[in-house]
Amino acid sequence: MSEIPVAGRQQPSAGRGKSKQAQPEVVDKLPRKRACTSSVWEHATKFDLNGYSCARCNYCGATYKAHPKKNGTTSLRNHIESCAKNPLSDSC
Numbered sequence: 001m002s003e004i005p006v007a008g009r010q011q012p013s014a015g016r017g018k019s020k021q022a023q024p025e026v027v028d029k030l031p032r033k034r035a036c037t038s039s040v041w042e043h044a045t046k047f048d049l050n051g052y053s054c055a056r057c058n059y060c061g062a063t064y065k066a067h068p069k070k071n072g073t074t075s076l077r078n079h080i081e082s083c084a085k086n087p088l089s090d091s092c
């Protein structure tokens, strides 16, 4: 039986100089996604489905109900702004 030498038990050197960097506060109050689509109708086409106003995305063909009173264009606009095929969705 031979003793196993416990060699080099390194202790982590206590961190001296704290890296205290003045980090600029990230002010992120502004919504990142601004409505860059001036008009959803530049990106979607209105059509009528059984008398109901609908809209079809020009890029991916997704259809949304777009009744001006019942639905509005909010969901359509949201889609346009996040549509993966919308060339403008990235650049704003």
Ligand SMILES: [Zn+2]
Pocket (backbone or CB within 6 Å): 057, 058, 059, 060, 061, 062, 079, 080, 083, 084, 085, 086
């Ligand atoms: Zn789309």
